[in-house]
Amino acid sequence: MNNTNAIKRSLKKRHLKERIFKSTGFFSIAVAILFLAVLLTDIVNKAWPAFWQTKIELTVQLDAEKLDLDAYSSKPAIMAADFRWVIREALMNRFPDVKSRQDKRTLYALTSMGAEFQLRDMVIDNPNLIGQTIKVQFMADDDVDAIVKGSIDRTLPESDRRVKNKKLAWIESLESNGQITTGFNGSFFASGDSREPEMAGIKGAIIGSLYTLLVTLSLSFPVAVAAAIYLEEFAPKNKLIDFIEININNLAAVPSIVFGLLGLAVFINFFNLPRSAPVVGGIVLSLMTLPTIIIASRSAIKAVPPSLREAALGLGASKMQSVFHHVLPAALPGILTGTIIGMAQALGETAPLLMIGMVAFIADIPQSVVDPSTVLPIQVFLWADSPERGFLEKTSAAIMVLLCFLIAMNAIAIYLRKKFEKKW
Amino acid sequence: MKALKKISLLASLLTVTQIQAAGRDYISVVGSSTVYPFSTVVAERFGKSTSFKTPKIESTGTGGGMKLFCKGTGIDTPDISNASRRIKASELTMCHQNGVNHVVEVLIGYDGIVVANDIHAKTFNLTRKDLFLALAKEVPTSNEGELVANPYTLWSQVNAQLPAVKIEVLGPPPTSGTRDAFVELAMEAGCKNFPWIKATKSSDKAQYKSICHTIREDGAYIEAGENDNLIIQKLQKNPDALGIFGFSFLDQNADLVKGALIDGAAPEFATIASGEYPVSRPLYFYVKKAHVAEIPGMQEFLNEFISEKAMGETGYLTDKGLIPLDVDKFNEVKTDTMQMNNLAL
Numbered sequence: 001m002n003n004t005n006a007i008k009r010s011l012k013k014r015h016l017k018e019r020i021f022k023s024t025g026f027f028s029i030a031v032a033i034l035f036l037a038v039l040l041t042d043i044v045n046k047a048w049p050a051f052w053q054t055k056i057e058l059t060v061q062l063d064a065e066k067l068d069l070d071a072y073s074s075k076p077a078i079m080a081a082d083f084r085w086v087i088r089e090a091l092m093n094r095f096p097d098v099k100s101r102q103d104k105r106t107l108y109a110l111t112s113m114g115a116e117f118q119l120r121d122m123v124i125d126n127p128n129l130i131g132q133t134i135k136v137q138f139m140a141d142d143d144v145d146a147i148v149k150g151s152i153d154r155t156l157p158e159s160d161r162r163v164k165n166k167k168l169a170w171i172e173s174l175e176s177n178g179q180i181t182t183g184f185n186g187s188f189f190a191s192g193d194s195r196e197p198e199m200a201g202i203k204g205a206i207i208g209s210l211y212t213l214l215v216t217l218s219l220s221f222p223v224a225v226a227a228a229i230y231l232e233e234f235a236p237k238n239k240l241i242d243f244i245e246i247n248i249n250n251l252a253a254v255p256s257i258v259f260g261l262l263g264l265a266v267f268i269n270f271f272n273l274p275r276s277a278p279v280v281g282g283i284v285l286s287l288m289t290l291p292t293i294i295i296a297s298r299s300a301i302k303a304v305p306p307s308l309r310e311a312a313l314g315l316g317a318s319k320m321q322s323v324f325h326h327v328l329p330a331a332l333p334g335i336l337t338g339t340i341i342g343m344a345q346a347l348g349e350t351a352p353l354l355m356i357g358m359v360a361f362i363a364d365i366p367q368s369v370v371d372p373s374t375v376l377p378i379q380v381f382l383w384a385d386s387p388e389r390g391f392l393e394k395t396s397a398a399i400m401v402l403l404c405f406l407i408a409m410n411a412i413a414i415y416l417r418k419k420f421e422k423k424w
Numbered sequence: 425m426k427a428l429k430k431i432s433l434l435a436s437l438l439t440v441t442q443i444q445a446a447g448r449d450y451i452s453v454v455g456s457s458t459v460y461p462f463s464t465v466v467a468e469r470f471g472k473s474t475s476f477k478t479p480k481i482e483s484t485g486t487g488g489g490m491k492l493f494c495k496g497t498g499i500d501t502p503d504i505s506n507a508s509r510r511i512k513a514s515e516l517t518m519c520h521q522n523g524v525n526h527v528v529e530v531l532i533g534y535d536g537i538v539v540a541n542d543i544h545a546k547t548f549n550l551t552r553k554d555l556f557l558a559l560a561k562e563v564p565t566s567n568e569g570e571l572v573a574n575p576y577t578l579w580s581q582v583n584a585q586l587p588a589v590k591i592e593v594l595g596p597p598p599t600s601g602t603r604d605a606f607v608e609l610a611m612e613a614g615c616k617n618f619p620w621i622k623a624t625k626s627s628d629k630a631q632y633k634s635i636c637h638t639i640r641e642d643g644a645y646i647e648a649g650e651n652d653n654l655i656i657q658k659l660q661k662n663p664d665a666l667g668i669f670g671f672s673f674l675d676q677n678a679d680l681v682k683g684a685l686i687d688g689a690a691p692e693f694a695t696i697a698s699g700e701y702p703v704s705r706p707l708y709f710y711v712k713k714a715h716v717a718e719i720p721g722m723q724e725f726l727n728e729f730i731s732e733k734a735m736g737e738t739g740y741l742t743d744k745g746l747i748p749l750d751v752d753k754f755n756e757v758k759t760d761t762m763q764m765n766n767l768a769l
Contacts, residue, residue, distance in 0.1 A: 079475060105738075113740075117472045160543070162679040195465045195744075272500050275452075276480060357454075361464040363471050363478035364450075372450065372480040385651055387461065387676045387745070392653075 197390025215282020296338020672745025
């Protein structure tokens with residue numbers, strides 16, 4: 001009887017403990033989700049305007065004489081022509097009562113600095129436009145963009161508002177005339193970096209990241225898998241191998257900036273590889289991802305049951321045949337998962353790339369792995385540091401793009417694992 | 425597996441051939457993060473309006489840029505180095521030793537460092553001595569040669585004319601070039617007001633530097649990180665605080681913050697350009713003459729940079745906050761650059 005009572009009492013206690021443990025666990029997960037939700041809402045909220053671009057519709061006269069061009073003009077001739085005044089003239093025609101020099105400067109700043117190049121490119125694509133009067137949707141300046149999107153509050157008193165009454169009146173006049181439209185900001189995904197927020201795009205950084213990852217993958221994957229196979233299947237058990245194993249594990253814990261310093265000293269200063277290039281970035285990042293992939297691959301290979309190997313050997317296969325025909329295919333899903341996770345890590349890495357000159361203004365889209373380029377996280381870093389306020393939304397938008405890539409890569413890793421996972 | 429092997433083999437092959445084929449058809453610029461915003465604007469316009477590639481601008485800091493620049497000539501070294509101070513004699517010697525014999529100096533304009541507060545707060549009228557006394561780690565007492573840990577907590581204690589507001593200054597960390605310039609141009613200048621400290625400059629330079637260059641660490645000076653946008657946000661939330669940053673940020677945020685008068689001069693275009701506003705520094709870039717013929721577009725890029733529409737009084741660089749040179753100086757710089765005059769210190 002005594003015993004039963006004691007057990008009953010302790011049972012109550014144990015159940016209570018279990019309930020407390022469960023609720024603590026639940027609470028931790030809830031907190032984690034809450035933080036994630038706050039972070040994501042904040043970023044998405046700030047980033048949302050960046051995906052929309054304000055445009056101003058103007059009627060421009062492409063006067064053949066003034067431009068000194070005709071429908072047969074060559075591309076260099078069109079490149080050299082001055083399209084700036086065409087847009088200025090269009091703005092002056094729209095607001096004829098602007099007279100003073102200062103006001104004119106403000107008026108000309110309604111359209112983006114890129115407007116003249118936009119017009120020029122249109123003419124290059126279709127020289128027949130010369131001599132015509134056409135309506136063009138010009139990219140608006142970031143101040144106009146901010147007013148239209150409501151990032152600058154119009155109701156503030158003039159002294160507290162960055163856009164003064166005069167300019168605001170022009171914008172409102174354009175708006176009431178239907179000359180201001182807002183559309184999807186395709187150029188954000190189609191152009192490189194710029195110092196004007198309205199023209200800045202993420203494509204250069206995306207391509208740069210892809211090139212960097214390509215180099216990382218092509219270097220680290222074969223080396224890491226070979227190392228893992230050797231260590232698991234062929235290496236003798238001795239002190240040297242133990243030492244190597246410990247070092248691989250240590251390497252996985254080395255702060256990434258150290259790899260950047262190594263890259264600077266070895267690849268740039270000694271081998272004279274170009275600075276700011278994806279090839280160096282890729283090599284540095286592959287040093288960083290190597291241990292991750294080796295460790296993942298080893299555990300995947302280890303998980304393949306020995307019976308498979310023994311059966312292969314028993315049927316007369318050589319050691320190498322048993323590894324490459326049976327063990328490796330069976331371990332591949334695990335290896336690929338590890339690789340993708342390593343790649344995702346490399347994609348989000350900033351610190352080592354700071355050391356090798358990837359913190360740079362690069363407006364052109366990189367064409368190869370030796371072209372100067374930047375990567376997504378560094379683009380975020382550069383935009384966050386810019387004085388122009390329009391870069392605030394661009395920064396968040398770039399973070400969103402980066403997160404999307406990371407989520408996609410992790411999703412692929414999970415999918416591969418689920419699809420090819422085998423229970424032995 | 426086979427496909428994978430092929431892909432990776434192909435990729436590595438591709439990499440190798442590309443490296444071998446690499447010449448350089450773009451201009452490479454390194455150097456100061458203060459000149460970066462101006463350099464990039466010119467580079468972008470240059471890239472868009474010509475058929476040349478857009479120059480690559482790296483933000484490495486002035487000193488780091490000079491090291492790279494002076495490493496030698498050849499396509500693996502930069503063509504241009506930006507600097508927020510003049511090149512040092514030691515750096516030029518290093519350049520010469522490494523075969524960079526012909527360096528052309530281009531002064532592009534000035535940058536002011538402002539001490540600003542919220543637009544609705546009272547405008548401060550400071551002297552550099554006030555700044556030194558308010559921000560130094562140790563300040564001199566009335567006894568000559570004696571230093572005490574900075575006792576001031578209110579601006580009115582530093583100078584009776586200033587408001588009785590708590591000393592709270594947000595500024596850049598020691599790694600920043602803005603901080604170096606502020607310490608040198610404002611703090612040190614204020615420090616020199618004390619004759620006995622000034623005298624230590626010749627007798628004990630280390631001691632002099634440590635008195636004049638050390639900023640207090642008791643919380644009155646708050647290191648706000650390298651991000652000047654952050655300082656401006658914090659100033660709006662705290663009208664009592666002052667912030668230290670570059671003029672271009674004041675220019676962009678003139679509706680949120682206003683600059684304090686220093687030695688009676690307000691931080692404005694005209695006063696910085698004339699030198700009346702004391703906390704300003706010249707901005708330069710340096711060109712390797714040997715590369716002008718080597719790298720396509722170098723001459724054109726220089727022409728764009730020193731053109732009236734970029735560097736001139738109403739040029740587009742002034743829209744980004746650069747303080748332009750006066751007309752005479754501008755013409756002088758233009759001639760020197762066109763003639764590729766070698767720099768001698």
